[in-house]
Amino acid sequence: MKKLTILFSIAICLFATSCDEGFDEINTNKVDPTSLAPSFVLNKAIISTTYLDGGSTLGMLTYHFPIVQQIVTPYGSSLSGGNYDQINNSNTDRVWTNFYRNVVKQLVAVLDQTKGDPKQSNIYNQARIWKAYTFMILTDTYGDIPYFEAGQGFTTEIITPKYDKQEAIYKDILKELDEATAALTTAQAAVTTDILYGGNVDKWKKLGNSFLLRAAMRLSKVDPATAQTFVKKAVSGGVFQSNADNSIIRHTAIYNNYIANHLAAREKTNFYLAAPFVNFLKENNDPRLPVFAVRYVGAKGGPEQNAARASSDPKVQVGMPMGYNDVSISTTFATNGVVSLWDYSQVNLSTVLKLDAPEFHITYAQVQLLLAEAAFRGWVSGTAAEYFAKGIRANMEQMAAYGANAAIPEAAIKAYLDTHPLTAGKELEQINTQYWVAAFLDGNEAWANFRRSGFPALKKNPYPGSEIKGDFIRRLPYPDSELTVNVGSVNEAISRQGPNDLDTRVWWDKKL
Structure with missing residues (x-):
């Protein structure tokens, strides 16, 4: 019996050994990648700056565009924001959510992978340029934000990053753009998978200097001496020389322009060109008006916004006036010669907002x-x-x-x-x-x-339910998520910068 037990044990061991042979090879997925080249991750970050889906565009549609009175909606609820000069927490966080959760994370990963690698110095410096551009958008929107410790939750386990002063952020953005652009070299082989310029380093240099010019001019009110210094650096380094240098994301019928996608589908009947924008173009006989605008003349409802009624004739364009909701807007119809709110001009879906229309940085x-x-x-x-x-x-x-x-x-x-x-x-x-x-x-x-x-x-937007004390929205409040997971840092920033509301000015937005 003892011999049988020993033989059985030996057989089990031999069987187990034979089962282990080739185990790793059989169970290794040779199709799905376990890592990506930094150049591909950088491409993903660049693509993500123009948003990942139609819903993400609601930040611009409900705040940015109506604040500058180019596009507006009369509707409230989920679409309220700059049209009413009110806080809508579901849309004030769109920039934060997309840029911090996607773009910043991707760029920090690229920088970590390429820093100190001479063979990837161009990718490293391109990522620095794009990171500077990304943080300009974030800090311009919210003011003081996590910057020096941002995006390091995975690499250094900093999950409650401190909020930095916008002044410090901008000074580092200027430094990064200046240094990274100068460090780009044509001595390296071109990274032909580069989604912007196909590895053309000269165009990347122009891009870096053009962003440097933009960032420097942002300080024209608050620090003109620094602005002048970096404007001169940008120009001496070489900025864009023609439209061929433009920074563009190109779209296709499959990979859509998501503002176009949103306004051609779910929000087709909800957003209209604002009267101040249309009136400026119309009064100046601007040939861009028919490119930007279309009006479904006489439409009394969404179904009547069809091709048969579509006209881009500048003479018939009527912008929607600011300051009305979907009920009070009816008081403007007779004055403006329209039959309904659906009769006002909209963004042209056959030109600037075709599904495959490009977007420009x-x-x-x-x-x-x-x-x-x-x-x-x-x-x-x-x-x-x-x-x-x-x-x-x-x-x-x-x-x-x-x-x-x-x-x-x-x-x-x-x-x-x-x-x-x-x-x-x-x-x-x-x-x-x-x-x-x-x-x-x-x-x-x-x-x-x-x-x-x-x-x-x-x-000033004359909407009677405005929640702002000043004439225009100056910044967007921090997301509720930050008040939950990083409340200490947020409160420190608020105590320094000012109330977490729509009236507080960011550092460079100095009141003159």
Whole structure:
């Protein structure tokens, strides 16, 4: 019996050994990756800055666009925000949620993987440039935020990062853009999988310097000396020289422009071009108006917003006035010559908001207009008038990126420029009002530059239920999630910056 037990034990061991042979190989998934190249993760971060789905765009649709009075909805509830000058916690956190949970996390991962690796120095510095751009959007939206310790929950287990002063954040953003752009080298092989420029380092250098110009101009009110220093660095380093340099995310019928996706489907009947924007374009005979606008003339309901009623004729465009809800808006119909709220002009879904329409992070037109202001201030050589005209022309020529039916003829561009020169005494207003147009559909940038410059000279939203003390929303409050998981850091930031509401100004938004 003892012998049988020994033999049985030996057999079990032999069987177990034979079962272990090839175990690791059989149970290793050779298809799904366990890690990604940093260049691919950087691409994902870049894509994520234009939002991951239609719902994420509600931050811009309900706050950024109505604050600068370009797009507005009369509806409340889940769509309330800048249209009523009220807090809607479900939408004030959209920028935070997307950028912190996605973009920042991805960029920190790229930086950790590439830092100190000479063979990946370009990817490392490109990630630094994109991180600076990402944090500009975050801090412009909320003010003091986690910056130096942000995105390190996985790598260093910092799960309650401290909130840094916006002044310190901006000084580091300027430093990072300056250093990272200068460090890019053509000596390395091009990273051809680069989603922006296909590995073209010269274009990345122009991008870095163009972001540096934008970041420097943000300080024009609060720290003009630093602004001037870094504007000069950006220009000497080389900024965008044409529309071919624009930073673009391209879309397809499968990978959609998500603002377009949202406004073509779920929110199709809810959002309209605001009267101040339409009126400015219409009164100035701006050839961009038919590219931006469509009106379903005489529509009395959503089903009647169809192709048969669609018109982009500038003469028939009517922007929705600010300050009304879906009930009180009916009092405006007779005055404006519309039959219903569905009869007001909307964003054109066959041009700028086709499902495959591109989205822009920063453009040659914007760069030229920033240089126009810098020249007016005496910070760069050249005349403000020349930069101003180049900026307008560039934005009008940029319309061709939305398709042949959006291209503006040369004769129309020239006619507009001939009748809209830069006028002495009105330089800052004209330059920044044109920037407002050039930043259309980039809500983050349009709102930031409006606060910085004070232009265009918009009138206060007259909605009677406004929750703000001032004329315009100056920042968005921190998300409720932060008040739950990082309340100590949040409270410290609030005690330093001011109340966690829509009125508190961020550091660079100095009241003059």
